[in-house]
Amino acid sequence: MSGPISPSSVPAVSKGFRLQWEEAQGCHVLLYPEGMVKLNGPAGEILKRCDGARSAAEIIQDLERQFPGAEDLSDDVYQFLSTAHDNQWIRFAA
Amino acid sequence: MTTSGSDSPPKPLWLLAELTYRCPLQCPYCSNPLDMAKYSDELSTEEWIRVFREARAMGAVQLGLSGGEALVRKDLEELIAEAHKLGFYINLLTSGVGMDEHRIRAFKEAGLDHIQISFQASSEELNNFIAGNDSFRHKLEMARLVKQYDYPMVLCFVLHRHNTDDVAQILDMAHALQADYVELATTQYYGWAMLNRDQLLPTREQVQRAEALAHDYQEKLKGQMKIFYVVPDYHEERPKACMSGWGSIFLTVAPDGTALPCHAAGSLPGLSFPNVRDHDLAWIWSASPDFNRFRGYGWMKEPCRSCEEKTKDFGGCRCQAYLLTGDPANADPVCAKSPHHAELQRRVALASEQTPPRESPIVFRNMRNSKRQMGVLDSGPPANARRLSEASTD
Numbered sequence: 001m002s003g004p005i006s007p008s009s010v011p012a013v014s015k016g017f018r019l020q021w022e023e024a025q026g027c028h029v030l031l032y033p034e035g036m037v038k039l040n041g042p043a044g045e046i047l048k049r050c051d052g053a054r055s056a057a058e059i060i061q062d063l064e065r066q067f068p069g070a071e072d073l074s075d076d077v078y079q080f081l082s083t084a085h086d087n088q089w090i091r092f093a094a
Numbered sequence: 095m096t097t098s099g100s101d102s103p104p105k106p107l108w109l110l111a112e113l114t115y116r117c118p119l120q121c122p123y124c125s126n127p128l129d130m131a132k133y134s135d136e137l138s139t140e141e142w143i144r145v146f147r148e149a150r151a152m153g154a155v156q157l158g159l160s161g162g163e164a165l166v167r168k169d170l171e172e173l174i175a176e177a178h179k180l181g182f183y184i185n186l187l188t189s190g191v192g193m194d195e196h197r198i199r200a201f202k203e204a205g206l207d208h209i210q211i212s213f214q215a216s217s218e219e220l221n222n223f224i225a226g227n228d229s230f231r232h233k234l235e236m237a238r239l240v241k242q243y244d245y246p247m248v249l250c251f252v253l254h255r256h257n258t259d260d261v262a263q264i265l266d267m268a269h270a271l272q273a274d275y276v277e278l279a280t281t282q283y284y285g286w287a288m289l290n291r292d293q294l295l296p297t298r299e300q301v302q303r304a305e306a307l308a309h310d311y312q313e314k315l316k317g318q319m320k321i322f323y324v325v326p327d328y329h330e331e332r333p334k335a336c337m338s339g340w341g342s343i344f345l346t347v348a349p350d351g352t353a354l355p356c357h358a359a360g361s362l363p364g365l366s367f368p369n370v371r372d373h374d375l376a377w378i379w380s381a382s383p384d385f386n387r388f389r390g391y392g393w394m395k396e397p398c399r400s401c402e403e404k405t406k407d408f409g410g411c412r413c414q415a416y417l418l419t420g421d422p423a424n425a426d427p428v429c430a431k432s433p434h435h436a437e438l439q440r441r442v443a444l445a446s447e448q449t450p451p452r453e454s455p456i457v458f459r460n461m462r463n464s465k466r467q468m469g470v471l472d473s474g475p476p477a478n479a480r481r482l483s484e485a486s487t488d
Contacts, residue, residue, distance in 0.1 A: 015244075016246035020155075022155055023153075024152065024153025025105075029155060031155065031156070031183035032183075032208075033210065033246050033248050033274070036107065036183075
């Protein structure tokens, strides 16, 4: 899929990438052939919800439930999903 | 020694396990040490698993299984399974020789994440000449199977004088094989490549053409195939940030258990390098004198010591500084600020603008030639000494 990400877009971590929590580094990392991206806290929280089942809107809802103090998260989430898609870390199942 | 006592040493992220130096190929640019024949007392399965466990406990997450040819190890499936249980992302770096569909499937079941296959050229004739065996068709078949079994696929081509002009054909072939990533790795002059440098150095014009073509293809195949073009550092004005700094993120263990901050560091003088058979990895990484020798900035001499770019390139490569100046604490002569830079440029120009001399034959990488290099065998013409110019006259 190309074009803007909508609330109904369903992101999933791309084939060939592996997301995992690294205790030694205290963060999520995205692993791929001979490389790794260290994710900051928010990026890790978003990416671990990109499971090919939840839509972008559901991910935002879920994050707002889990982090009630946070201001409106949707801009940040869409911005990160867009970056992640540009880097081919995620694809859209729908 | 480290520059400041307050910084705790960084953690290794990368473990390169050189499982064996045995290899059915004889590539004359191999980065294995010339004295590889002395590393024959290989770590056992249990010893490797202990190394994996200790590295993982320190935070290493990327594991490269390499050699030599890692497929020579009969316990590769078992090593992959154990590393997978520990949570590594596992990369198999291979020639494909020694692989078949049965093993590709077994690796997948054991948890292997990625397979990188190296080719020597895009034509069967040149590939087989450089590899020293008839491997080209088998490699093609293995590449197809890697895709069929749904691994991400990296194809690696080491570039030098004799295949640099084929970059377009190489990338067309990689695209046809549906590679996800292609590494165009310019020969780095260590080990066997240093011995064969005059035969391998491309001309400046060749390098410029290859670079332009690689960039065209990067544009053209954006989103389909990622192309990494490693700039040949001999033709640069600033050194590479080798290993992201000594003892910074990278840890190599050689077949006999010798632990190294990079796979070429074994050739450096005055260092003995600890062995995993004698010490645990945490001590080796954090406390051993050799891993601290060039860590940080305190060891630097001028022009590096006062250079504001030292945090970017760490003074370049210690092995290259040693090979080209005799002192591993000197600035890497690739840097235009090095007093040895002009001499390197002169030698590069000389070597790369001339036809390789007929009297300097290429020395293929094999155990017999390794023993000759170590002075164990009588000198004489190196085993399998042939000139690359003979490649087309078979």
